[in-house]
Amino acid sequence: MIRLHLDNESLRSIRLALSPLWETLGSLALFARYRGAVPSPYASWMHYARRSVQPEVMGPLLDLTRRQEAAFLKRAYAYIPDPSRTTLSAELNFLRQDGNTPGEEQLVDLLEQYWHGAIGPYWNSIRTSLEEEVLFRARTLAVGGPEAMLAELGGRVHWQRPTLTAPYHLDLTRSVARAQLVLIPSVFSGGTRMFTVNEPTIAMSYQARASGFLPLVADTKSDEESKDRLALLIGTGRARIMRALEMPKTTTAVAQSLGLAKSTVSQHLAVLTSAELVWRQRLGGRVFYQLDHSGFALLEQLGD
Template sequence: MIRLDVDEESLRSIRLALSPLWETLGSLALLARYRGAVPTPYTGWVRGARRAVPPKLMDTVVQLAHRRDTPFLRHAHAYVPDPARTSLQDELDFLRMRFEGAGDERTAALIEDYWNHALHPYWPALRASLEEEVLFRGRTLAVNGPEAMLAELEGRVLWQRPRLTAPYHLDLTREVRRSRLVLVPSMFSAATRVFTSDAQVTAMSYQARTTGFLHSVTPDRPTEPPTDRLALLIGPGRAKVIRALQAPRTTTALAHSLGLAKSTVSQHLGVLTETGVVWRRRLGGQVFYQLDRSGFALLEQLGD
């Protein structure tokens, strides 16, 4: 368990950032942890990754993930994501320059090769989903303040002033005093949490609410299912709305993307919200909707 005692100054300094490198580390930890079947929503992605990554490369990187004893991997786990570095190449180049002479070029090359096979083909969709997450959490941070944002994080992250706690494979207690606090949404934080801390900055991954989106990242998934079981159960209109709500959206944005009348979308959202499939949240002058856990489960079971 991680326990962070956060002072006022650090609380006001909270920032959100994305990290392809941290996603890569998280995905490797998932593959190292599960040699056979994996839990939802990772089944489709793992099946595709195991097919796409050459067996020798897969064995090598999984062993690296088990050991984590190379200098480069230690630096990678201690790396603090920065919005100025938006690609895996940017992050690896930063680590190469910062730790020149102490790193492991072979390990960096293996990570990059693994990324190209396992994550790069899906990264545009994953990045868009994570960017939606940052936008949504950022709105909460700006409108309702840091404590409201922390109180709503997923993955059993708990905020009880002044302590932030989260599951972790080690038992750690840290004081965050006059330092930056960086939160990194991750599709893979449900499997493993990346955490680093020093006197200047504390950074931690957390489970993105859109993690359920991973169920659709399957290489052999047909774009138009021959039999739409979800539509048969709840109707084609509501099925379209559910599929479109894997990231937070407003009624207007949803209607525009689906080509439906706003009144029709509002009616569908009302029913889906009432049944607990979709959650509703007002931020400033806008109302956002997104699938709740039961909605992601419904999509997982019947969305194929």
């Protein structure tokens, strides 16, 4: 149980923020907790995610999530969400500023691949729900004040002046004086409650109102991709890269055009080159990639 004793100044400084990273970690915690069936409303989402995220991505991430030994994951759990960082890439890039080892950079790539498979197709639905939640709470905060807003949070979060209590896997009691409390609404709060302190800021997740009945509907783009024969054959990431290589491009150019990590693109290009679907040519200090004859033929047959 978390018990936060808030002074008046801390009450007046409460704010709300969204965090794609916290949603990602919460959803991973659901996988780590439930090896089989999961409670509503996550069942259809988890069924989709299990089919969409490759085992070589999911396996290491779940192992690290359960052990919580990776330094980068520790930094991620200690991260304080900020309204200036509204995408997963922005949050991961902020955490990268501390400097990563090659192993940690690989973990970042795994998180990004997991996001694109499990969260990205649903993000419009999730983000809309969370933005509505923030607007609703902000109105209560402006009209009724912070205590009225805290009293209505629900999700087993309770306010009785001066103490805010919430379920947690550890027993924590803390006096919060002249500090800022950041509340993060979460759709995937069923996985874990996020809580972190970085003086003078404290951040805590809570269950968004829509979480109990939110229909996690995948974007139309995801439905189209499920009919993509090329993606079914070689994977969505490699199919996207093949379509980007009708003209020669460097790894950096492909990564920027598709919004993927450069290391992820490099791994896919290595496989496509080995399969002789893509050729590789060094010109000066740069390496260019383009579809080979067999790659063009495959794209012509299955790419529409």
